[in-house]
Amino acid sequence: MRASTLLRFATTGSRQDTVRIVMTALGAAIGTIALLCALTVAVTGAGDGPYESNLLSETDLHPGVVIALALLCIPILALVGQCSRIGAPARDRRLASLRMAGASPGDVTRVAATESGIAAGAGALAGLAVFLVARRLLDPVTPPGGTFVRTLPTDVLPPWWGLLAIVAGIPVLATLFSALALRRVAVTPFGVLRAQRDIPARIVPAVFLMIGAGGMAAFTAIIELLDLDSQPMAYGVLIFLALFVLAAIGLVQGTAAVAAVLGRFLAPRVRSPSLLIASRRMIALPLSASRTSSAILLAVLVGAIMQGARLNILRTTDSSNPFYAETFDLIDIAVAIAIAIAAAGLLVNAAEGIVSRRRSYAALAASGTPRPVLARAALAETLLPLIPGVILAAATGILAARGVLGTRIESMRGTSIEDQRLVVEHVPVPWTELGVLVGGSLALTFVTTAIALLFLRAATDPSELRAAA
Amino acid sequence: MAPGTFVAFGVFFVLGFTLHGALHAGLSAPASRAFRLTRGRRLTGLFTQCIVSLMSTGHMLLGLLAEGERHGYELKREHDARFPAARPLAFGQVYATLERLRKSGLVSAATSVKVDGPQRTPFTMTPAGRDEFERWLTEVQPPSPYVANPLSVKVTLALLTAGEPLAQDFLRRQRDAHLGRMREYTRLKSRPDSSLAEVLAADYALTHLDADLRWIDAALERVAELNKELHSCPVR
Amino acid sequence: MPGSMTLPDHIHSPETPRETVLSGRALVKDYGNAPALRGVSVELGRGEILAVTGPSGSGKSTLLLCMAGVLRPDAGEVHFQGRRIDTDSETDRSLLRRDSFGVLFQFGQLITEMTAAENVALPLLLSGARRRPAMMTARDWLRRFGVEALADQLPTQMSGGQSQRVAVARALVTEPAVLFADEPTAALDTVAGEQVMTELTRVARETGTAVLLVTHDARVAAYGDREIVVRDGLCSS
Numbered sequence: 024m025r026a027s028t029l030l031r032f033a034t035t036g037s038r039q040d041t042v043r044i045v046m047t048a049l050g051a052a053i054g055t056i057a058l059l060c061a062l063t064v065a066v067t068g069a070g071d072g073p074y075e076s077n078l079l080s081e082t083d084l085h086p087g088v089v090i091a092l093a094l095l096c097i098p099i100l101a102l103v104g105q106c107s108r109i110g111a112p113a114r115d116r117r118l119a120s121l122r123m124a125g126a127s128p129g130d131v132t133r134v135a136a137t138e139s140g141i142a143a144g145a146g147a148l149a150g151l152a153v154f155l156v157a158r159r160l161l162d163p164v165t166p167p168g169g170t171f172v173r174t175l176p177t178d179v180l181p182p183w184w185g186l187l188a189i190v191a192g193i194p195v196l197a198t199l200f201s202a203l204a205l206r207r208v209a210v211t212p213f214g215v216l217r218a219q220r221d222i223p224a225r226i227v228p229a230v231f232l233m234i235g236a237g238g239m240a241a242f243t244a245i246i247e248l249l250d251l252d253s254q255p256m257a258y259g260v261l262i263f264l265a266l267f268v269l270a271a272i273g274l275v276q277g278t279a280a281v282a283a284v285l286g287r288f289l290a291p292r293v294r295s296p297s298l299l300i301a302s303r304r305m306i307a308l309p310l311s312a313s314r315t316s317s318a319i320l321l322a323v324l325v326g327a328i329m330q331g332a333r334l335n336i337l338r339t340t341d342s343s344n345p346f347y348a349e350t351f352d353l354i355d356i357a358v359a360i361a362i363a364i365a366a367a368g369l370l371v372n373a374a375e376g377i378v379s380r381r382r383s384y385a386a387l388a389a390s391g392t393p394r395p396v397l398a399r400a401a402l403a404e405t406l407l408p409l410i411p412g413v414i415l416a417a418a419t420g421i422l423a424a425r426g427v428l429g430t431r432i433e434s435m436r437g438t439s440i441e442d443q444r445l446v447v448e449h450v451p452v453p454w455t456e457l458g459v460l461v462g463g464s465l466a467l468t469f470v471t472t473a474i475a476l477l478f479l480r481a482a483t484d485p486s487e488l489r490a491a492a
Numbered sequence: 493m494a495p496g497t498f499v500a501f502g503v504f505f506v507l508g509f510t511l512h513g514a515l516h517a518g519l520s521a522p523a524s525r526a527f528r529l530t531r532g533r534r535l536t537g538l539f540t541q542c543i544v545s546l547m548s549t550g551h552m553l554l555g556l557l558a559e560g561e562r563h564g565y566e567l568k569r570e571h572d573a574r575f576p577a578a579r580p581l582a583f584g585q586v587y588a589t590l591e592r593l594r595k596s597g598l599v600s601a602a603t604s605v606k607v608d609g610p611q612r613t614p615f616t617m618t619p620a621g622r623d624e625f626e627r628w629l630t631e632v633q634p635p636s637p638y639v640a641n642p643l644s645v646k647v648t649l650a651l652l653t654a655g656e657p658l659a660q661d662f663l664r665r666q667r668d669a670h671l672g673r674m675r676e677y678t679r680l681k682s683r684p685d686s687s688l689a690e691v692l693a694a695d696y697a698l699t700h701l702d703a704d705l706r707w708i709d710a711a712l713e714r715v716a717e718l719n720k721e722l723h724s725c726p727v728r
Numbered sequence: 729m730p731g732s733m734t735l736p737d738h739i740h741s742p743e744t745p746r747e748t749v750l751s752g753r754a755l756v757k758d759y760g761n762a763p764a765l766r767g768v769s770v771e772l773g774r775g776e777i778l779a780v781t782g783p784s785g786s787g788k789s790t791l792l793l794c795m796a797g798v799l800r801p802d803a804g805e806v807h808f809q810g811r812r813i814d815t816d817s818e819t820d821r822s823l824l825r826r827d828s829f830g831v832l833f834q835f836g837q838l839i840t841e842m843t844a845a846e847n848v849a850l851p852l853l854l855s856g857a858r859r860r861p862a863m864m865t866a867r868d869w870l871r872r873f874g875v876e877a878l879a880d881q882l883p884t885q886m887s888g889g890q891s892q893r894v895a896v897a898r899a900l901v902t903e904p905a906v907l908f909a910d911e912p913t914a915a916l917d918t919v920a921g922e923q924v925m926t927e928l929t930r931v932a933r934e935t936g937t938a939v940l941l942v943t944h945d946a947r948v949a950a951y952g953d954r955e956i957v958v959r960d961g962l963c964s965s
Contacts, residue, residue: 028853035841120839123798124850124898125826127819210818213798674950682926682951698947705946 032121033137039110039375044142046371050103051146051193052153057095058189059154062181097325098361101318102368103193104200107139108314109375111204118205122212135205136198143197147190223283223309228276232419235270239263239423263427270419271324274412275317282312282408289407296392297399304404312408315372318365319409319464320416326358327420330456335428366467373405373475388483397483398476405472410465417461421452549581549589554598554617554625561602563612564590574689590615598624643704647711651719659715667708674701746773749938750906752795755804757787764790765801766961770940772906777929777939779952787961788942789910795940796829796908797821809905826851830899830937832909832928837895838883844870844891845879848898855902869897873927889920896928903935910942925951 036044118131126134162177238245246259286305293299305312333351377384387397430450556562556570564586571581593599598621604611617625643666650659680686681694711718750772757765764787772778772795780788793799795806797813798821806814813824825831838847849866853859870876873893883891892912899907909928913921929951932939943949957964 025853025856025858027859028856031846031853031859035839037841040841117839117841120837121850121854122822123825123831123837124854125822125824126854127822129819130822130854213793668955671946671950671955674946675952678947678950682929698950702946 029133029137032134033141035117037110037113040114043107043109043111043114044138046106046109047103047139047142047197048146048149050099050106051143051197052150054096054099054103055147055150055189055193056154057099058193059151059181059186061096062185062189063176063179066181066185067176067179095357095361095364097321098318098364098368100196101321102364102371103143103197105314105318105368105372107197107201108204109371111375115205119212128210132202132205135201139201140194140198144194147193151186151190223279223313224276225280225284228273228280230273231269232273232277232415235266235268235273236419236422238266239270239419240426242266242423242426243429267423270423271321274320274324274416274419275313277313277415278316278320278408278412279309279313281411283309285407297396298403300387300392300397300400301403301407304400305408309408311372311376312405315369315376315405316409316412318368319362319468320412322358322361322365323413323416323460323464324420325361326460327417327457328424329354329358329420330453330460331421331424331450332428334453335424335450362464362467365464366471369405369468370471370475373401373472374478377401377475377478384479384483394479394483398473398479401476401479402469402472406465406468409468413461413464417457421457425450425452548628549585550593550598551625551628553586553589553593554621555629557599557615557617558622558625561614561616563614565612567615593621597621641707643708644711647715647718648722651715651722656715656719659719660712663708663712663715667705667712670701670705670708674698674705677701746776748772749774750795750806750808750940752791752801752806753804755791755794755801755806757790757794757799757801759790763961765794767804768958768961768963769804770795770956770963772938772940774905775933775936775938776954777932777941777952779949779955780940780942780958781944781946781949781955782958784944786958788958791958792908792910792940792942796831796906797824798831826854827902828905830902830904830907832892832895832899832907832912834911834914835888835892838891838898840883843880843882844875844886844894847883847894848901850898851902866897866901869901870894872931873897887920888916889923892916892920892924893927896924896931900928900931900935900937904937907932907937907939909939911944912941913943913945913948921948 114135118126118134121131121134122128158177158180161175242263245262249262282305286302286309289298289302290306293302329351333354336347337351384397388394428450552571553567556567556574562570564583567590568581568583568586571578590599590601594601594615598618599615600618602614602616604613606612646662647659650662677694677697681691681698686694748771752768752770755765755768755770756763766787768787768791770778770780770791780791782788790799794801794804794814797806797816801814804814805812808824808828813821816824831837838844839850842850845863845866848869849857849859849862852862852865857865867876867879870879873896875890875893875897878886878890878894883894886894892915896912899909907928912928913924916924925948928939931937939952941948941952949955
């Protein structure tokens with residue numbers, strides 16, 4: 024296929040496809056800016072500054088800030104991922120038609136990857152441009168002589184290779200993600216065209232989750248086993264990251280399996296029509312449940328880890344120093360922002376789900392289903408698979424934190440320097456905070472789905488009966 | 493049964509049998525007559541001929557006279573050109589029908605004129621004739637279901653005498669023959685140089701053959717049940 | 729008794745034997761709840777139009793999809809031009825669909841966001857042709873089917889019969905060895921359907937393309953040279 028043909032295929036599309044491209048670019052831009060900020064803070068050294076905030080001045084605190092900023096990127100990337108699913112059913116059908124006309128699996132993957140790659144690339148470049156311009160604009164004019172205390176590290180520019188890595192990395196990630204998402208179209212195009220049901224994997228996600236969660240819970244034991252105490256911290260960090268990724272994948276994929284199982288369990292037993300519709304939908308489209316919930320689950324997972332870490336670290340360190348408390352407050356804020364971004368992604372997804380299923384909604388409405396029933400069905404469909412997922416994510420997170428940092432703290436306490444005694448404290452489980460995390464994310468999901476349901480009125484208009492399902 | 497009903501039944505049976513026999517002519521009986529095909533007469537559909545004979549030749553001639561006066565020879569030529577699927581009209585029939593129409597007051601004969609040799613009598617439609625023609629044209633043809641289906645007669649007899657396998661075998665072979673004929677008509681219809689009249693005639697044949705085919709398919713599904721029924725309830 | 733009827737000789741189909749271009753042997757396909765094919769064998773000669781009929785649900789569409797390489801049969805073999813194709817990879821089978829096979833369904837195969845000409849040019853573009861020559865060829869083919877006026881219109885702006893003719897043009901644009909048509913006229917009215925079938929058979933004979941035509945309508949099956957009946961996953965006649 025020639026490049027011009029590839030471009031033509033990639034840019035063919037309706038309004039929904041344009042929205043998708045724009046949103047992907049936007050998400051990539053936001054992600055780029057966030058990562059560039061994180062990188063800037065990370066490279067701010069002792070020679071720069073001075074800065075107002077302690078967080079920036081003291082280089083030991085940088086890892087905390089960097090982590091917080093990097094955490095924000097996970098939901099942003101998830102948002103970009105969800106944006107790339109806007110209008111996906113129509114796009115998948117189009118690509119499946121291409122496959123039936125003779126395009127190979129590689130061909131269609133290249134088409135979709137080109138679209139996301141170009142969109143994300145444009146977004147990343149735009150983000151870089153915004154970052155550089157903002158740096159220049161936010162940099163206050165230095166008065167001659169004397170030291171000037173800055174609020175933001177606008178005098179620091181990350182090294183060029185760092186900039187390149189981010190600006191090139193985000194499009195690459197977006198491309199990989201879209202190639203992965205197209206697996207089904209690439210392999211079984213006829214299944215897509217004839218809307219054959221997909222059965223989500225049940226064993227693999229469960230295994231992933233168990234290995235990841237179990238590994239993190241027994242982290243210290245693993246470290247001892249592999250005798251990595253003496254090695255630099257990087258090895259431990261890598262292992263932790265690998266386990267974290269496994270657990271995350273297991274959670275996200277597992278939601279699809281949970282949706283299917285729940286749907287099959289509920290469908291023959293419920294009486295209320297909205298639950299019946301919801302459970303049938305869960306059986307028919309389990310994968311949409313995992314797409315919707317991925318960002319929220321990740322945010323809850325990270326949030327739970329942070330809650331556990333917070334308790335532990337606050338006990339270990341000197342309680343008079345407010346720094347650690349401040350850092351954790353900052354991280355809490357970051358997690359809250361992350362959940363908010365995840366909710367935005369959910370809003371995008373829910374609205375897109377309603378719009379792309381408008382023919383079946385319109386058919387249901389036309390045959391007499393009252394709109395409140397449809398609304399309740401949509402809410403149930405989104406929330407029911409999410410509840411076990413969120414609880415599992417919180418549990419995994421807290422287990423991970425306790426596994427890595429330990430459940431017992433030994434410290435020397437005493438009134439005077441001579442009279443020091445070994446005190447062993449058990450770190451409690453922060454039930455309240457976890458409850459707030461779980462309940463808050465579920466409540467936010469509810470609210471965003473309800474907002475997305477505002478589209479339902481338009482979607483159930485009888486003229487939508489002629490739209491593509 | 494009243495004798496009148498019996499006669500009517502018989503007439504319908506004969507007509508129906510003739511029509512269907514015409515449609516399936518040549519499929520079971522060996523070729524007894526072959527028609528020479530000349531330009532403009534590619535289809536010698538005896539079915540159409542039968543239909544033409546079902547309707548009155550008189551009405552058809554009246555219609556041809558609606559355009560203006562004609563003499564007998566012109567009428568025959570025009571008939572053959574406009575209805576290529578029908579059997580060519582014989583002169584005797586033309587003149588006999590014209591005479592019948594004249595006696596009924598539907599056409600009038602003008603004085604003979606000598607044209608290129610033989611005497612030719614031009615005929616014109618009278619006002620009464622025009623009325624009659626228009627009445628006939630707007631009259632709806634009552635669709636008559638054929639009371640006797642020769643195919644089902646064969647199937648019933650096959651089941652009674654030889655059993656299911658023979659009946660099914662007959663139905664399958666009949667189906668093949670039907671489809672083969674449908675193929676021929678389809679090919680004819682698809683030719684770019686077929687006239688509209690030929691296409692219409694082929695359409696008619698195809699529709700009827702398709703109807704028979706559907707009946708054959710249904711019969712194949714039901715032949716087992718029919719067999720049971722035939723052998724369980726004795727004939728009164 | 730009425731006599732027989734004779735049509736001109738060239739109306740009868742030629743009885744010359746053809747070499748087999750596509751064959752399926754003892755094909756079995758099971759979808760889980762019921763076996764769709766239980767051992768069907770089919771041979772398609774070069775340039776031959778074969779009608780596959782049977783009641784709905786009998787497995788005719790499954791047979792077509794297995795022969796076209798869209799579905800992999802659970803048992804049996806499919807050979808094309810002497811080579812076995814059912815064991816090919818998905819990439820190889822899609823290459824076959826691009827160059828040697830054309831597929832035509834009841835509906836839903838045109839890309840609704842592209843014009844008719846672009847749709848017809850699709851297989852050519854996928855093979856790496858340049859845009860301008862591909863579009864010119866596409867327009868020629870649309871002309872061949874009498875729909876060149878629709879070249880710059882979207883499929884949603886056409887009637888069913890028109891979009892099916894565009895779909896036939898796309899299926900035949902690469903002059904494939906075999907065209908697979910699955911109930912191509914089922915969604916059309918009689919006249920539109922006849923138009924599609926007449927054009928399809930005419931051009932297929934011109935290009936020497938063999939046609940595997942699945943239909944439940946005897947009048948459509950009558951466009952073929954030969955017929956096989958599939959009933960309950962098995963072949964009769």
